Structures are given as structure tokens and as C-alpha cells.
Amino acid sequence: MKFGIQVNEGPYNHQSSDSAYRFTKAALEKGHEIYRVFFYHDGVYNGSRLGVPPQDDRNITELWEALAEEYNLDLVVCVAAAQRRGVLDESEANRNGKDANNIAAKFRISGLGQLIEAGIQSDRLIVFGD
Amino acid sequence: MSEVIKKFMYVNRKAPYGTIYALESLEVVLIGAAFDQDVSLAFIDDGVFQLTTGQDTKDAGMKNFSPTYSALGDYDVTKIYVEKESLEERGLTLDDLQDLKYEDEDEDWAEKDSIRLVSREELAQVMDEQEILLSF
Amino acid sequence: MAMLHTVNKSPFEKDSLGSCIDHALEGSSILLFEDGVYGALKGTTISGKVSQAMGDVSVFVLGSDLRARGFSEESIIEGIKVTDYSGFVDLASSHDNVQSWL
Numbered sequence: 180m181k182f183g184i185q186v187n188e189g190p191y192n193h194q195s196s197d198s199a200y201r202f203t204k205a206a207l208e209k210g211h212e213i214y215r216v217f218f219y220h221d222g223v224y225n226g227s228r229l230g231v232p233p234q235d236d237r238n239i240t241e242l243w244e245a246l247a248e249e250y251n252l253d254l255v256v257c258v259a260a261a262q263r264r265g266v267l268d269e270s271e272a273n274r275n276g277k278d279a280n281n282i283a284a285k286f287r288i289s290g291l292g293q294l295i296e297a298g299i300q301s302d303r304l305i306v307f308g309d
Numbered sequence: 310m311s312e313v314i315k316k317f318m319y320v321n322r323k324a325p326y327g328t329i330y331a332l333e334s335l336e337v338v339l340i341g342a343a344f345d346q347d348v349s350l351a352f353i354d355d356g357v358f359q360l361t362t363g364q365d366t367k368d369a370g371m372k373n374f375s376p377t378y379s380a381l382g383d384y385d386v387t388k389i390y391v392e393k394e395s396l397e398e399r400g401l402t403l404d405d406l407q408d409l410k411y412e413d414e415d416e417d418w419a420e421k422d423s424i425r426l427v428s429r430e431e432l433a434q435v436m437d438e439q440e441i442l443l444s445f
Numbered sequence: 446m447a448m449l450h451t452v453n454k455s456p457f458e459k460d461s462l463g464s465c466i467d468h469a470l471e472g473s474s475i476l477l478f479e480d481g482v483y484g485a486l487k488g489t490t491i492s493g494k495v496s497q498a499m500g501d502v503s504v505f506v507l508g509s510d511l512r513a514r515g516f517s518e519e520s521i522i523e524g525i526k527v528t529d530y531s532g533f534v535d536l537a538s539s540h541d542n543v544q545s546w547l
Contacts, residue, residue, distance in 0.1 A: 180537075182537070187547075194453075194479045194480075195453075198453070198479060201530045202530055202533055202534065204530070205529075205533065205534045206534045208531075209534055211538070219333065219445075220329060220333055220445070259333075259336060290340065291337050291340040292343070292344070295317075295341045295346070296344070298315065298317060298441040298443070299315055299344065299346065300313075301441075302538075303538070303542070303543050304441045304442075304443070304543070305451075305543050306442075306443060306444045306445075306545040307545070308444065308445065308453075308547045309454075309547055322464070322547070354460070354464055429467055429468065432468065433467075433469070433470055434470070436448070436468060436544060437446050437470050437473075437542075438446060440541075440542055441542070442544040442545075444545045444546070
């Protein structure tokens, strides 16, 4: 089975990203394919490399990155939602005259078409949100 | 853009302005139009509030995005399901909502209503037939 | 088609579970997870509606989220099946489509 995953909320504020992560991990461990994980609305905040959560709690961005590394996952942050909220890669920062960028290494910024494509190419699309 | 055509439903259950979900879900619909899928929108629960007429956001200091719904017809979004019970629970009728239209190219561009007023039971059947359901 | 419905909000916070039940066709399944697990509890104002729905629909609850909130299998309505993320994946695979009631 090929799954597409949509994450609508940022790390910590809602359990959505945790749930999406756990589902994704379980699916991969069972031998399923994850076509793409698409981060929309506040979900884009999962893609910031600047988070410094308390040491005694999980680091959600790092968990996603480690999973991406292990399974070659496509973690996509929506460009429109990201611009709105200030999550930028180097190219977006330059293009918009911002003096810094903050995207985490294993995430990439791309358009909403990537979400639609995930729906078309996956067998099931699961939305985690509020 | 794709040889695969799937039944996509965008499910809207939230009111506009109090949260961004209504606006950002509309942005997905507009971008998604380029992929030529079999698209439906469903407005249930507080989602029906997204379609009300007379939204005046000037003093709220927010962008009034409600005119965008009337452009959906130009994006080939012609199936807009509005749930009757959700309207009634909120003291609304179709008259309180925008009159959304599309031009049917198969009937000499005749103007038709995009909104389909359906019962909860009817909408449950339509939802069941969808392949991809996006919730916001 | 048999749909998997997921509900992640408490029925006492918002009516997503009620709305889900009202739209779930016979033969479909409902998975309660995150704050949605509170919808599985016995003796609440929504327990009756959930029990009644179970005549037509299979109801599952995510054990890890139930335990995180201090509840166990003893606290939930009889007939609701406790599952885990592996079970969640299986449910998504074995049903034809998935709808998230947020």
C-alpha cells in the first residue's frame, strides 16, 4: 500500500505531528510505502531547524528527519503556508529579501501541487490535524 | 496533467476567519484544479458559514476571501455539496448563501447552479464514494 | 465502499464524533485516537450514541492514547476494540478510503 500523509499542525501545539509520525513509522516498518509527507497550515513549523525543545522531551523535527534519513522520505513543506508563517529556505529568503532562512535539512519547500499529486499517486491519503 | 482521475473531496467543517483553514483549503482547491481530477466540495457543520453573503471584513482587518468562491466555476469546480441539516441547525437557508454558478460546456455554456443542497444521508453516500478526502 | 473514519477530538470539546457517527455508513469503521479516545469512555453523555452506532459500525480506540490519558480497557464501552499504530495502518489498508473528522 502507498500512503500519502498530510500534517496540518505544528510540533507540540497539537498531537497531530506526533500521530502522523507514529503512523508513518508503523507503515514503513510493515513494509508499506510512504509516497510523501506534506506539511500544510501550521504543519510547516515542523520544518524549522531552529527549534530547541526541552532535552527531556522528544524533538519532533529531528524525529521526522531521522525517519526521512532511514527511509528516504519526501518531507514537503507548502511554500504558500511557509511564507505566511516565516519558514524559508535559502532561495525563498533571497527571493523575498529576508536576512535568514530556517528550513531543516531533510525538508524541502514546494507547492500545493505536491499534495494533490500525493493524493493521485497514493492508495490512501491520511490527514492529521485539528 | 495526469492519466489517473480520482474522486477528490474537500471537506469543509469550519467557520471562516476565526481560523485560517477555510482560506487555506480554498487555496488547495484552486491549485488542485490544474490536475483535472473529479473534484467535489462538501460544506457541513460550521463549514456552511464559509458561503454566507455579505461578509464585510473591513473593521476586522482581515482579507475578505469570500468572492473567491464565486470563481470556483471557472476552475471547473461544479459540485459543491451543502448539507441541509447543517444549515437548519444554524438557522440558515440557501438564500443566506452565495449563489454559485458554473457554465456547462456540454450544454452550450448554459449557466447552472454549483451548489447541491443535500441531506445528511445523501451526503454520507457521496462521501463514501470518494477516493481521496482532504480535511482542513 | 467501506470507509475508515478517524476522530481525534474530545466529544466534549467539539462535535466531530457526533458528526462522524451521523455520516458513517453501515460496514464502516471509526478509529478514536488523540483526544478522540474520550469518546470511547463508559458512562458519558455520548456513550449511548456510540453504543447505538456500534450496531452498524466497528469502533476502535488507540491504546497508547487511552493509556496516556490515564484510562484502560476497563474504562471503555464494551465492544470497542483497542488497537495500536500497526492496527491503525491495517485499518487504513483494509478500508477503501479514509476520512479524518478533525
